[in-house]
């Protein structure tokens with residue numbers, strides 16, 4: 175059923191977008207002019223490939239592969255016919271797909287701001303034109319630097335470690351009381367609470383429950399037909415966003431009234447943004463600071479909300495299927511637990527991050543999960559990378575999944591092998607060949623926080639509980655998920 179809904183959406187978007195794109199490409203061609211020789215040379219440099227059928231391009235094949243157990247087949251087939259960088263047409267858009275780690279690196283670094291984010295219309299509508307995910311240039315850089323510095327700060331990690339531990343322990347204790355737990359659903363409640371705590375320090379309770387409900391309504395419209403009038407999905411989601419912003423704005427205003435000295439470190443992203451507003455900045459921030467801050471907080475819920483629970487769910491899945499890796503993980507974590515019990519010390523965030531095999535498990539999960547399987551950009555002008563030409567106006571898909579599952583880079587890429595990271599770490603290409611959090615200008619600011627959160631979750635899961643998982647499968651389209659939401663039975667164990 176989902177397949178056909180997605181297919182219909184993609185086709186509709188394709189039909190709506192095609193004339194617009196054709197017009198845009200013709201316009202840019204007319205403007206660029208240039209001599210014939212230059213044009214011919216350029217044409218020869220456009221990566222090889224097929225643009226598929228009129229209107230639909232190669233979209234159906236792209237979706238069909240997304241639904242299979244090996245979504246990377248779409249890339250692999252074309253890579254073997256045309257090379258590591260090829261052209262295709264997906265959702266009515268001519269696009270260059272890169273499965274080459276070095277080309278991806280150049281796209282991500284984005285020197286000269288040539289590549290801008292390109293999302294489907296429904297997403298841009300819901301994000302708003304000033305969201306960190308859609309803007310480009312100095313504003314994005316400034317916001318990115320501010321948020322990254324805060325999310326990576328030892329002060330936040332110190333503070334949030336206790337909150338994460340509390341949420342994880344309460345969640346796991348509740349799982350042990352249930353006959354069957356659908357990990358994918360249950361984990362979401364926990365990670366959303368942690369995210370909202372990082373963003374605006376809201377504690378669990380009634381406000382949190384309403385925020386969660388409104389947020390769920392809001393994100394339902396992220397992939398939908400981009401038509402906006404009462405009754406449509408997009409309209410309902412935009413209304414939910416308005417209500418969300420109103421709730422967050424109330425907290426911002428209370429914070430502004432209570433604002434005292436700013437000498438103490440910021441406690442959450444809201445503090446960081448409010449201080450930036452009062453330190454100066456552009457006119458939008460200055461004139462309506464509470465609107466600006468509340469909008470940014472709501473937009474930042476999007477990138478963290480789906481990714482975190484998916485990473486944790488898939489870690490449980492991979493460990494359930496790999497008892498040897500699980501045993502090693504238990505051993506490493508039990509050793510730390512024993513040490514902590516003997517010394518009576520509380521855990522610090524550095525304790526969790528020091529567990530090297532646990533970090534290997536997290537990396538291996540992220541490599542195989544491909545939660546964000548690549549990033550979509552649009553070229554604002556002709557760009558040449560490694561002898562390939564990306565023409566102005568074309569889309570670029572820097573495919574992470576194709577690199578993460580490339581057998582020339584990762585031996586037996588479909589095997590969950592956390593030990594491989596002992597061999598890989600520090601090798602010349604390790605950073606450009608492993609990009610679950612993107613890279614360059616838009617490297618995920620939540621990277622370290624995410625790894626910490628997953629490590630805390632795994633530690634308490636494997637040192638206090640055992641579980642058996644029912645059969646389930648990973649699906650990768652439109653987003654990575656477990657087909658049956660990963661049902662497991664959890665029991666408390668007294669290992670020590």
Ligand code: HEM
Nearest residue numbers: 306318477478481482485546549610611612616618620624
């Ligand atoms: C396992 C979890 C996560 C994964 C795999 C992930 C992945 C990514 C990726 C690939 C990007 C780059 C997108 C692009 O280049 O267009 C990104 C950006 C971003 N992520 Fe994450 N993310 C995760 C968790 C989080 C969390 C928990 C937060 C918030 C606390 C967060 C906040 C952001 C933000 C704000 C951006 C936009 C940065 C910018 O464009 O400047 N992410 N993430």
